[in-house]
Amino acid sequence: MRRIFSTMIALSMLWALQAPASALARDYIYIVGSSTVYPFSTTVAEQYGKTYGFKTPKVESTGTGGGFKLFCAGVGVEHPDISNASRAIKKSELETCAQNGVKEIVEVKIGYDGIVVANSKKAPAVKLTRKDLFMALAAEIPDPKGGTGTVKNPFKTWKDVNPSLPDVKIEVLGPPPTSGTRDAFMELAMEEGALEIASLKELKKSDEKAFKKVAHSIREDGAWIDAGENDNLIVQKLLANPNAVGVFGFSFLDQNTDKIQGAEINGVVPTFESIAAQKYPLSRPLFFYVKKAHVGSIPGIQEFVKEFTEDKAWGPQGYLADKGLIPLPDAERASMRDAARAMKVLAMP
Incomplete structure (x- = not known):
């Protein structure tokens, strides 16, 4: 038994030595997706970095469809944590996500455009x-x-x-x-x-x-x-x-x-x-989607969601309204904030 345990440790150490550094850790949030949501996401990313002390997230404008393709490719630090979208995720995209092991997704409607x-x-x-x-x-x-x-x-x-x-x-x-x-x-x-x-x-x-x-x-x-x-x-x-x-x-x-x-x-x-x-x-409507499997593994995801769903950000007088985001009605905004912070997941097909 001791020999088997020692062999397992040795194999784990060998994998760690051979694995690329990027596959071992990432200390920043990686966001892809919609060019329309991009300016809102980057603004929140900057405020989040100042407020919480985490590294500023990396945000790429890939288009909604391109973002979902990257987001749904799998779970792990080589894949994005969040995908911005200027439409709701399609059933076919949810199916691709599920096939690749992305089975818990949080949908956050952020406002209108x-x-x-x-x-x-x-x-x-x-x-x-x-x-x-x-x-x-x-x-x-x-x-x-x-x-x-x-x-x-x-x-x-x-x-x-x-x-x-x-x-x-x-x-x-x-x-x-x-x-x-x-x-x-x-x-x-x-x-x-x-x-x-x-x-x-x-x-x-x-x-x-x-x-x-x-x-x-x-x-x-x-x-x-x-x-x-x-x-x-x-x-x-x-x-x-x-x-x-x-x-x-x-x-x-x-x-x-x-x-x-x-x-x-x-x-x-x-x-x-x-x-x-x-x-x-x-x-x-406009959205972003969170890969729940990455929450806790990638630092700061919950804090990013919290910053995005503060009234000072997405509310009628928030800094995103200054950028052109049309806020959700008060009741819908409150409901969406609670669901987002609780990491309530979408039903999968």
Whole structure:
């Protein structure tokens, strides 16, 4: 028995000598995910570092989908502890997490955001509908000549889409497929815009799969340009090209109101108030997700969650509101704070 015990110790020591240092310990929180949540997360990370004395977390802007891919890859210090998200985690992502041993996940809804369609203040302000956005950006649309079925999108200018819009080339700078903002834009703008067209509304009733294929298509002929996960870069490109419009989170509009302006969507301008009241059509919740298995192994995760869920951070007068976060209503915020600090886990599929 003593010989077996000695052999086990020897093997453990050998593994420790051979294992990379990064696999043995990490003394900081590692966060990935949404570019929209990124500025909120980095602000909390800085305050957390000052308040609690832990190392400032490492925060990477990978996009929501890219973040979940990293987050769900496994448990252990080589994998992220937290994933920011500008949409709720999908069932398929939860299944991937579970398959890789990530079986306890804490969901924290942090507030609301609006997806804005914005342009440079050097150009006239734009008034759009969700139908306009679908007809301008979908890869296929109902035949404008009245035929049955759909055709490849023939529109070149906004005026082609709607005679009341400017005679300017359709050029939209937006997030890539890995982005939660892209996912939310497809659901809130493209799909809802498609439903404003009678033939597509009927298609959804008869064949939802076929409807989704049309509603969630995006042109690949230059009208839509994937501009990466850096929303600040989209803002800079809008300043260089006043004819273009960009799609990104409200916080980036809020931080650049001297340079860019948000388009009116279905008669509602994107403002703090219209998003908070859920009147702005392209409003969506924001989240971060915690890997509970890492709590206690990686120092400071509970303290980071505590800092994020303090009213001084995410409340109506908090420092994140100054960055453009739209706070949760008081009762929902209190309920979410209690659940987050108790590390209440999501039900897994």
